[in-house]
Amino acid sequence: MKRFLVCTSVKMNMAKIKQDKEPTGSDLFKFQLHAVCHDTKARRGTIHTRRGRVETPAFMPVGTQGTVKGMLPEQLKEIGAQIILGNTYHLYLRPGHERMARLGGLHKFMNWDRPILTDSGGFQVFSLGELRKIDEQGVRFQSHLDGSAHILTPELSIGIQESLGADIMMVFDECIPHPATHAYVAESTARSTRWAARCKEARTDSSAALFGIVQGGMEQDLRRQSVMDLLEIGFDGYALGGLSVGESAEVMYQVMDWSLPLLPAECPRYVMGVGTPENLVEAVARGADMFDCVMPTRNARNGVLFTSFGKVSIKQARFSEDEMPIDPDCNCYVCSNYSRAYLRHLYQSNEILASVLNTTHNLYYYLHLMQRIRDAIAAGRYRAFREEFYRKRIPAGDGHAFTGSV
Secondary structure (H helix, E strand, O other): OOOOEOOEEEEEOOOOEEEEEEEOOOOOOEEEEEEEOOOOOOEEEEEEEOOEEEEEOEEEOEEOOOOOOOOOHHHHHHOOOOOEEEEHHHHHHOOOHHHHHHOOOHHHHHOOOOOEEEEOOHHHHHHOHHHEEEOOOOEEEEOOOOOOEEEEOHHHHHHHHHHHOOOEEEOOOOOOOOOOOHHHHHHHHHHHHHHHHHHHHHOOOOOOEEEEEEOOOOOHHHHHHHHHHHHHHOOOEEEEOOOOOOOOHHHHHHHHHHHHHHOOOOOOEEEOOOOOHHHHHHHHHOOOOEEEOOHHHHHHHOOEEEEOOEEEEOOOHHHOOOOOOOOOOOOOHHHHHOOHHHHHHHHHOOOHHHHHHHHHHHHHHHHHHHHHHHHHHHOOOHHHHHHHHHHOOOOOOOOOOOOOOO
16 A cells, blocks of 8 residues: 655654654645665655655756756656756846746746745855855855845745745755865854754745755764754755765765765655766665756756767767767657757857757756666666666766765
8 A cells, every 4th residue: 555655853862863753844745655676775756746746766957047048848848857946046136036926936937837946045155155254144145246245044045935936945054165174064064954943943835845954064973963953853855965066976975875874764865966877876876866966958058968878078070970869779859850960060050059959968868867767766676777877888988987885
């Protein structure tokens, strides 16, 4: 018999992890776990939101400024996008969250009727470097658009996300740079935990989910402490933040190995800002359910395409008379209709269509990869899928070798 596993508030102390049965507050958010791979930690599930379901593991295309660059919403649906990511920082600065609310929210504004997850703005503020200052209240920063002064607090971050109409909101946190001293990481992580509690207190929309974000840098003890503190507060789901900030793939996987097993099984687990196809395959094997990254869209605009055998730089002269599709194993619209020679010509000619076709292919590749992952987990063959995935890759295609320990 199938049953819903609803993510509940979970309390934890140093001696024992204990689950609390009180709901976190989202009335319409549920996570249903269907299957767990018997020889890895890969999970197959369904997230239920007020605007529909998301089958997991899932990849979320990034729509930074109310659009996934180069793609119509209808095209995103056609290639299998279930949920997209919106950017709190950028939409706060332009066109503004109050204007967005008056216009009916982000879904209506961009003509997208499926779920949207919004980040909190923490990573974008982190990226401002010298233009920002962090204190207990929040982050003071100068706009990258016009230099105007702003302060982003946990309360404002939640207010912006609710104004946008997000279906899944993220707590406001500090993305810790790498490398950083243990003392700095400890101070920052503790502050992010206090901000997370303020975010939950500020939340007014009970139909939208709110996820906590695990910080702690590359320090095992601080990652564990962050998990424990967030579980004490209680959220609808949990994310790993502070990854893909310059650490090696091996360190990234180690942090996942430390952190993911500590999170409650009945809640979705989101690894933020990750990453390459190899990263996704490895993170799924460690129990992650959700991902986002600008890599497929940004690389597409730079002429780098993802395939079943690794990355291809369409800029290379060797493709100038190549009549093959980008990936003979791919069934996307681009691979079904256009040659490598044509795509190279478009890119070399600076044609807008180059970005459109390259983005269509790359996002299809990522979304189809996730579909194949879901099918493999459901069939009980994820380990075999993982091994086959690596056998087809050209050595050093992305620089991340298969780590077979999981």
